[in-house]
Amino acid sequence: MSRVTRRRGLAGLLLIPLLALLLSPVMPAPVGPATARAQAKPEGEMRWALYVTVSPVWFDPGEVVGVITPFWILYALHDALVKPMPGNQFTPSLAESWTVSQDQKTYEFKLRQGVKFHNGDPFTAEDVKFSFHRAKGKILHDKVKDVVIVDPFRIRFVLNEPWPDFMTFYGTFASGAGWVVPKKYMEQVGPEGFKKQPIGLGPYKFVSNNPGIELVMEAYEGYWRKMPAVKRLVYKSVPEATTRMAMVKRGEVDLAYLIDTPMADDVKRDPNLKLVFSGGIGTLYLDFFDMWDPKSPWADKRVRQAASYAIDRRGLSDAETAGGVSAHRQRGAQGLRLRPPHRGAPYNVARAKQLLAEAGYPNGFDAGDLYPWPPYSSTGETVTNYLAAIGIKTRVRNMERAAFYSALASKKLKGLCMCINAVYGNAASRLSETVPAEGAYSYGAWPDIEALYTQQARETDRKKREVLLHRIQRELAERVASRPSTTLSGRAR
Numbered sequence: 350m351s352r353v354t355r356r357r358g359l360a361g362l363l364l365i366p367l368l369a370l371l372l373s374p375v376m377p378a379p380v381g382p383a384t385a386r387a388q389a390k391p392e393g394e395m396r397w398a399l400y401v402t403v404s405p406v407w408f409d410p411g412e413v414v415g416v417i418t419p420f421w422i423l424y425a426l427h428d429a430l431v432k433p434m435p436g437n438q439f440t441p442s443l444a445e446s447w448t449v450s451q452d453q454k455t456y457e458f459k460l461r462q463g464v465k466f467h468n469g470d471p472f473t474a475e476d477v478k479f480s481f482h483r484a485k486g487k488i489l490h491d492k493v494k495d496v497v498i499v500d501p502f503r504i505r506f507v508l509n510e511p512w513p514d515f516m517t518f519y520g521t522f523a524s525g526a527g528w529v530v531p532k533k534y535m536e537q538v539g540p541e542g543f544k545k546q547p548i549g550l551g552p553y554k555f556v557s558n559n560p561g562i563e564l565v566m567e568a569y570e571g572y573w574r575k576m577p578a579v580k581r582l583v584y585k586s587v588p589e590a591t592t593r594m595a596m597v598k599r600g601e602v603d604l605a606y607l608i609d610t611p612m613a614d615d616v617k618r619d620p621n622l623k624l625v626f627s628g629g630i631g632t633l634y635l636d637f638f639d640m641w642d643p644k645s646p647w648a649d650k651r652v653r654q655a656a657s658y659a660i661d662r663r664g665l666s667d668a669e670t671a672g673g674v675s676a677h678r679q680r681g682a683q684g685l686r687l688r689p690p691h692r693g694a695p696y697n698v699a700r701a702k703q704l705l706a707e708a709g710y711p712n713g714f715d716a717g718d719l720y721p722w723p724p725y726s727s728t729g730e731t732v733t734n735y736l737a738a739i740g741i742k743t744r745v746r747n748m749e750r751a752a753f754y755s756a757l758a759s760k761k762l763k764g765l766c767m768c769i770n771a772v773y774g775n776a777a778s779r780l781s782e783t784v785p786a787e788g789a790y791s792y793g794a795w796p797d798i799e800a801l802y803t804q805q806a807r808e809t810d811r812k813k814r815e816v817l818l819h820r821i822q823r824e825l826a827e828r829v830a831s832r833p834s835t836t837l838s839g840r841a842r
Contacts, residue, residue, distance in 0.1 A: 391568035391580035398593040398605040400724050402586045403564045404751045405544035408555070413525030414485040415782040415789045416754065417631075417771045420522055425566055425582060427549035429528040430458055430477065431520035433773070439520050442574070443472065443529060443550065453511035453809060460502040464573050466531045467554040474504040476532045481506075483535075484526035488781055489518050511809050514777050522773030523781070552577045561586055588724065597622065607724065610669055631771035632779075633722070634831045635660070635732065638762050641793030646716070651708040653829035657694040658701035659739045660732060669728050701739045713740020718764035720757075723750040729767045760792055768831075776818045777805060783831075784821070798824055 399421070406412045407419035410427055424432075431447075434440035441447075444458040464472040478496045481489075492512045497505040508515060519527045534548050547555050552574070553566035564584040568577040585602060587593045593605040594612050598619075608616065608624075616624045637653055639645035646652045694700075705713060716736070721729025729745045736743055743765060748756065756762055768790070772779045785802055786794035798821055805817035825831075 389576075391570065391577050393579050394581040394583060395579045395604070396583045396585060396602040398585050398587040398596050398602040400588065400590070400593065400607040401750045402561050402588075403558070403584055405558065405560070406751070408544050408547040408558075409540065410525035410528030410530065411480065411484040411540075413528075415523075415772050417522050417773060418750075419525070421584070422564070423525065423528055423551070425551050425553040426547055426555060427528045427530070427551045429520070430460070431516070431527060433521055439516055443477075453513075454508045455505060456508075456515060457499070457503065457505045460504065461573060462502050464550060465571060466534070466548050466550055467569055468531065468534060468548045470531045470533055470548075472529065472531075472550060473501045474498040475501075476529050477504050479532035479535070480529045481526050483530075484524060484528075486518070486524040486526055487787060489524060489526050492518075510807060512806060513809055513811075513814065514774070514806065517774035517778050518781075521778075523778040553582055556581075609727070631769040633725075633728065633767065633769050636766040636768045636783075636792075636831045638764060638766060638792050639717075640830075646708070646710060646714050649708045650829050651704045652710065654694065655701040655704040655708070655739060656736060656741065657829060658697045658704065659735045659741070661696040661735065663696070665728070665731055665735075668731060669725070698738060705739060705741075710740070713742065715742045716764060717743065718746040718762075719743040720746050720748065720753065720762060720764070720766045720768075722767060722769045723748055723753050725767065725769075732767050758789055776822065777802075780821065784825070795824075795828070 401418065403422065404419075407422045408426065410419075410423050410429075413419045413423070428443050430442060430444035431439050432442050434442075443461050443464065445461050447456055447458040449456055458477075460472070460474060460477065466472060475498065478498055481493075481496055492508055492510075492515065493506055494509045495507040497507065499505055506515070506519075518524050529550060530543070531548050535543055538546070545558075549555075552569055552572040554569045556565040556567050558564045563586065566582045566584075568580045570576050585596075587596065587602075587605075590607060590609040590612065593602075594608055594616075596602045597605045613624055616622045635656060637647040637656075640647040640653065642648060705711065719729055719733055719736075721727075721732075726745065726747045729747070733743045733745050746764075757766070757768075770779060770783060772782055780802065782788040782790050784794065785791060785799050788794075801817055801821050801824075805814050805821070808814040808817060
């Protein structure tokens, strides 16, 4: 998707954005030696208009699993042993370096010395071990046999068996296990107290949070990597796109995410604004929650195929993202390593109706609720109209994002979901939360595909592993496990 920016010459921390249209003002400022000297200390304020309510759960990296949105906050408040940075997916951060044993079962990290949390507590291997053990994410905990503190600044992870994806899950957005919280402080205040007053190792420290209104953070001048250039960050929760747009035009915020497509032309005509694509990594797909119930129409592969043929992916992309993302039909791993080429079903209403008739539903059927991934309600409405054209009736049910995440993870939702898979890393990590039955957002699984997934996780030969992952993804496409529609991975314009 895209974003709009007002050019102001603000340098500082790079925060990794989620899928969005970003709006920001455009007023270049000259930069030279005098300016650099003047900005030796953090100064100024940068205001963001976000399309979601910032949840206090996102202040705690141990709560993160399979969702990229919280990293908006984590990159500011916290730090990790290893994390994605521009030009390097595995950038050494709190870990200066690491080694891997010859049998690929032991990873040893050399930690950075002299680093302190925002409250002055020293950072040591005790914090790393503590943070790992309290982090959510079943896969990592199943794979890691032991975490050994070698000395205060050296820590060793021992795996049960070789696992080629350890760094993908530990050192990227696939989980929050590698992001470090202060053990002593967390034990003093507890998880709920931590959410009210988080302490981290990041370039910004927590000031205040007014739920549903704004989160305020200030520069931590003791940040080990580089002193932030901007003194104060304000994240404002603004659910309405028209309000976010108006706030940028009035100069009330510097950045606004997720501007509706009809506004894009207006932005392009304004010389003070710039529309750019944020480079999100999500795949939007239609998930059939009820397909695992043999009594449901969705249990019939032909019905799922009909839904796939009914969706005009190119039209959906043009309508929802101003054509800023790619339309495709491959589940979950578009643009990631270890993904096979696959195109799948084109837009064909006649074929969709034919398949419904063959399945015994010539007049369609009532499919119940359709949940759009918040806040993409217009996408849900568009898909509902596509399905209605072939006789499948659905009702759009919108939810606030935090409530939706909780309901989705409970595995009790019924009907359909216009969902997004944005798990970072490669095809294996992207599929981890939806393909195995134990995945956080999986509502069912095929035993043979689960067996293949387990097999690929143990395979250390990259070529052999690639074959297995390609086979899994082709099988999922053949069985119509879900129907991808667009990839939210537009490039900046």
